[in-house]
Amino acid sequence: MSDGCPIYKTNRDAIAVTKTIADIDTPTVLIDIDRVEANLRRAQAHAEQEGYALRPHTKTHKLPQFAKLAIELGAVGITVQKLGEAEVMADAGVTDIFLPYNIIGPLKLARLKALNARITLSVTADSSDSVAGYAATFTADQALTVLVECDSGGGRCGVQTGAQALELARQIIAAPGLRFGGLMTYPPLHGVAKSNAWLSDAIALFDTAGIAVPRVSSGNSPDMWEPAAAPVTERRPGTYIYFDRIEVREKVATLDDCALTVLATVVSRPTATRVVLDTGSKSLSSDLVGMDGYGLVMGTELVIKTLSEEHGVIEMPTPSDWPRIGDRLRIIPNHACVVSNLFDTVTVVSGDNVSGTLKVVGRGRVD
Numbered sequence: 001m002s003d004g005c006p007i008y009k010t011n012r013d014a015i016a017v018t019k020t021i022a023d024i025d026t027p028t029v030l031i032d033i034d035r036v037e038a039n040l041r042r043a044q045a046h047a048e049q050e051g052y053a054l055r056p057h058t059k060t061h062k063l064p065q066f067a068k069l070a071i072e073l074g075a076v077g078i079t080v081q082k083l084g085e086a087e088v089m090a091d092a093g094v095t096d097i098f099l100p101y102n103i104i105g106p107l108k109l110a111r112l113k114a115l116n117a118r119i120t121l122s123v124t125a126d127s128s129d130s131v132a133g134y135a136a137t138f139t140a141d142q143a144l145t146v147l148v149e150c151d152s153g154g155g156r157c158g159v160q161t162g163a164q165a166l167e168l169a170r171q172i173i174a175a176p177g178l179r180f181g182g183l184m185t186y187p188p189l190h191g192v193a194k195s196n197a198w199l200s201d202a203i204a205l206f207d208t209a210g211i212a213v214p215r216v217s218s219g220n221s222p223d224m225w226e227p228a229a230a231p232v233t234e235r236r237p238g239t240y241i242y243f244d245r246i247e248v249r250e251k252v253a254t255l256d257d258c259a260l261t262v263l264a265t266v267v268s269r270p271t272a273t274r275v276v277l278d279t280g281s282k283s284l285s286s287d288l289v290g291m292d293g294y295g296l297v298m299g300t301e302l303v304i305k306t307l308s309e310e311h312g313v314i315e316m317p318t319p320s321d322w323p324r325i326g327d328r329l330r331i332i333p334n335h336a337c338v339v340s341n342l343f344d345t346v347t348v349v350s351g352d353n354v355s356g357t358l359k360v361v362g363r364g365r366v367d
């Protein structure tokens with residue numbers, strides 16, 4: 001328990017519970033703090049057992065309280081996806097942040113420089129253009145740590161070959177205001193072995209060139225229970241704090257591990273089989289990611305079959321009186337991270353008891 005993590009303290013110190021889930025309005029996001037804590041602890045234990053550093057990706061929750069809780073449990077720092085998220089986390093007191101993104105243009109570089117002056121920051125580059133922007137901005141007295149982003153099969157950003165990684169590292173090393181921080185990759189889904197082989201081949205080139213690779217950062221939630229083979233030194237799972245239907249499909253979590261649900265009210269029963277909820281794409285997102293439906297009703301096999309902005313429609317398999325208008329259901333979304341970005345606040349619960357609300361301060365900080 002720590003003063004640095006008020007929600008953890010609030011939850012654990014709660015004596016008189018004044019509110020339960022029945023007392024709060026819908027639609028709202030509920031976060032089960034007991035499941036959050038169990039998910040964080042399990043991942044941290046795995047990291048320690050396998051010998052890699054855990055640097056959780058906070059894009060999933062965008063909450064400094066949970067970033068600090070993960071650090072308190074042993075994470076080395078956090079990962080964020082956007083500069084705006086990094087600023088929010090730094091403002092809240094997080095001191096070690098990895099921003100695996102090419103930061104492009106003078107406006108953002110000025111913000112990056114200001115951020116680097118106050119925390120331990122690292123970023124990525126996958127082109128000479130990115131490195132040139134960093135090199136022109138930073139000076140030796142406040143050097144920026146830059147990792148080379150590698151496309152080890154994921155097909156997004158990243159240099160395409162180990163030779164290109166080495167060339168970019170040489171450019172970073174040659175710049176007085178930059179420090180070579182190592183290699184970073186976002187591995188392809190279920191492609192850990194292939195990705196690690198790519199990285200190992202690249203590191204062999206660095207060895208031959210006599211260039212040390214201080215950090216090798218990889219990882220996501222779908223592959224998080226895979227043993228962390230060399231050469232990876234750090235992993236960045238994000239969704240694991242909440243899990244969701246995707247992670248359950250990928251068999252890295254069970255429905256009982258899912259910590260984020262959207263609380264919904266039945267607003268219409270037009271037919272004996274149709275149930276309409278007050279949660280549409282503006283509460284659940286329209287991410288299908290190959291799933292059947294837009295969310296699962298907790299404790300049932302019912303899914304939200306169709307969605308408009310403020311309505312979610314369930315078709316019951318057989319005519320049924322349940323649920324009635326006014327009944328409330330909890331929905332496990334397909335993709336928890338996008339739901340976090342849709343709500344200003346989340347409600348923290350332990351069982352049916354409400355511990356309090358948290359402002360999602362990183363929400364909308366995609367700048």
Ligand SMILES: Cc1ncc(COP(=O)(O)O)c(C=O)c1O
Binds near residue numbers: 219
């Ligand atoms: C660069 C990077 N690292 C880590 C992650 C975390 O992956 P996951 O959400 O599967 O845990 C993501 C997810 O988008 C990512 O883009």
